[in-house]
Amino acid sequence: MAITSANQLELLQTAEAVAREKMIDPGLVVEAMEESLSRAAKSRYGSEMDIRVKIDRKTGRATFTRVRTVVADDELENYQAELTVEQAKQYMENPQIGDEIRDEVPPVEMGRIAAQSAKQVILQKVREAERDRQYEEFKDRAGTIINGVVKREEYGNVIVDIGRGEGILRRNEKIGRESYRPNDRIRCYIKDVRREARGPQIFLSRTAPEFMAELFKMEVPEIYDGIIEIKAVARDPGSRAKIGVVSYDGSIDPVGACVGMRGSRVQAVVNELQGEKIDIIPWNEDMPTFLVNALQPAEVSKVVLDEEAERIEVVVPDDQLSLAIGRRGQNVRLASQLTGLDIDIMTEEEESQRRQAEFEERTKLFMDTLDLDEFFAQLLVSEGFTNLEEVAYVEQDELLVIEGVDEDTAAELQARARDYIEEQNRKALEHARELGVEDSLVEFGGLTPQMIEALAEDGVKTLEDFATCADWELAGGWTTVDGERVKDDGVLEKFDVSLEEAQDLVMTARIQLGWVDPAELEPEEPEEGEGVETEEEAGA
Structure with a gap:
């Protein structure tokens, strides 16, 4: 088939049809056609030739041009696509290195193999353009909610039609008891969009904490407007979740706004998440206070925060322990995720036993090192002394407040403590030198x-x-x-x-x-x- 014998406008019509079907730029399809025709010409005239094809965007006429580049004498390698300055003088005046000489050549006859090859080039270019279009469209939509239709299920993963592309809802991103059939409508969170060799991959999720936050943003206008902010979300997908909210308007209750009239707003989110129970908790900058709120409905007696270790110790009444921990540790696990802290929960009885053990340990320390009787050592511990350094170097007035301690006794106590410390220092230094x-x-x-x-x-x-x-x-x-x-x-x-x-x-x-x-x-x-x-x- 010769290009000249075909209807030249058919090329443009085909390009328009393909571009419209794939929703890509018609110019990309025409460029693919030009490349495929160029390959066919090279197979006809020789692969070493630089044959370029240009299709007129108005008439559809394909022009075949042979291009030769002017190079230095010692750089001439390809006699078909290059020529020296001296040789170029036959075709142009004062040629310079880098100039191009263009000669139009007759169109080629496209045989069956050439036509098939041209078709493959066009399809490949169209696929690449379609993938780029999909990636550009969805890359900025990561972090948003999208509605789609279930197409099929593959090895537990759900393939979702999301309009101009397909998304994948992996097995571990589904809420446990959910199942889908083809043509079911589904709402998902776009977790990630990646450009891969096989095309853009759009990963969806229904278990991500951000999915719940976006659902609340859709249901609660105050969150959408920025009056209320969701500070933290923790989920046990399909079972229970905790969400921390704060209001920047003193007249608006963040918890009440998220719950809605008769629970209408939170219920809409619960229904979307297959009945997942949601605890809405007021956010507080003071982490111990926020944790007390996060452990609701359990009551908390005391909280001790270790900021450096990012751990927090919570003391609850004996009858509140199981409620604070929750079924299979769910309540404390969600509270830990919400605050970003490791939580140790103990009962008041356990804390009392630990304090008693610490008291006995410090009492024994003072008895052994200062040669005191048990009663006197307990007096020191009761006054808040925890180690020998405190006894040795504290102001003497702090020792005199202890019942039965006068200046001579205080001086003797400090002398014994200093002697013991100095002896320990001497031994430690001696061992270190060894x-x-x-x-x-x-x-x-x-x-x-x-x-x-x-x-x-x-x-x-x-x-x-x-x-x-x-x-x-x-x-x-x-x-x-x-x-x-x-x-x-x-x-x-x-x-x-x-x-x-x-x-x-x-x-x-x-x-x-x-x-x-x-x-x-x-x-x-x-x-x-x-x-x-x-x-x-x-x-x-």
């Missing part, structure tokens, strides 16, 4: 003999060794592994060295060794007029 600790580390300020001993046992024996330590290696920390928080023990953790203190110690060691210039650590002074708040700004 392990090979150098003077550079012993003389470094900020480390007690016991700390130096612990470092030596861990192989840190010089100031250089200490300066290479990471702060978490000294103070300890937490690492998240497969979604679970794992404790990293620190060499100096038992001495209550915080992460900030460890950072300061390591940085001081690096400065002493000359590894760090202290001037580089000082914050830069703001330039005049920059970073300085005026009185007018402060009062604004």
Whole structure:
């Protein structure tokens, strides 16, 4: 079939039809046709030739052009597509390297194989254009809700028709007891859109916490308008969920607004989520207060927060323990997800037993180290003394408030405590030196003999060794592994060295060794007029 013998407008009509069907730019289809015709021409005239085809966008006429590029004499490699400056003078005046000489060549006859090859090129280009169009359309819709129709189910994954593309709802993104049949309508959250070799992949979800947040945004106008904000969501999909909300308008109750008149708003969300029970909780910047709200309906007696370890200890009445934990730990697990803290729950009786054990342990410490009878040691513990350092270096007036303690007794107590501490320090330092600790580390300020001993046992024996330590290696920390928080023990953790203190110690060691210039650590002074708040700004 010769191009010239065909109706030239048929090319444009075909391009328009394909573009309309696939909803892509007709120009992309025409470019694919040009490339396919160019390949057919090269198979006819020779693959080494540079044959280019241009289809007129108005008439449909296909023009075949042979292109040769002017190159330097020593760069001439392809005699069919290149020529030297001297050779180019036959075709143009004053040719320059890089100039192109174009000659129109006769259209080619397209045999069966060439036509098939051209068809494959066009289909490939159309598929690529269609994939790009789908990706561009859906990439900005990630994080939103979309309605679709179930097409089929493959190995537990649901394929959803979402208009100009298909989305996949994986088995683990479905709410447990849900099942779908073809042509069922479904509402999903677009979790992710990825560009992959087989085309854009649109991943849907019905279990994501964000799905619930978006549903509330649709049902509660105050959330959509920004008057109420959803601060945190935790879900056990299909069973129970907790959502923390805050209002930026003092006249609007965030919980009441989300519940709606007679529960109409929250019920609409519950129905969409197959009956998932939802606890709506008022958000509070004070984490312990927020946690007390999050553990509802259980009552909480006391909360102790360890911000550094991101752990929180909750004490509940004995009869509230099962309610606080919830069925299969559901209530405390959701509260933990909502607050981002690890939660330890204990009863008042368990806390009392732990406190009693601590009291007995400290009493025994003072009896053994200060040579006191049990009654006197218990008096010290009752007054809040927890270790020997507090007894040894506290102001003497704080000891005199204890019943039966006069100045002589207080002085004797402090002398015994200091003697014991000094003896322990001497032994620790002696052991550290036996392990090979150098003077550079012993003389470094900020480390007690016991700390130096612990470092030596861990192989840190010089100031250089200490300066290479990471702060978490000294103070300890937490690492998240497969979604679970794992404790990293620190060499100096038992001495209550915080992460900030460890950072300061390591940085001081690096400065002493000359590894760090202290001037580089000082914050830069703001330039005049920059970073300085005026009185007018402060009062604004």
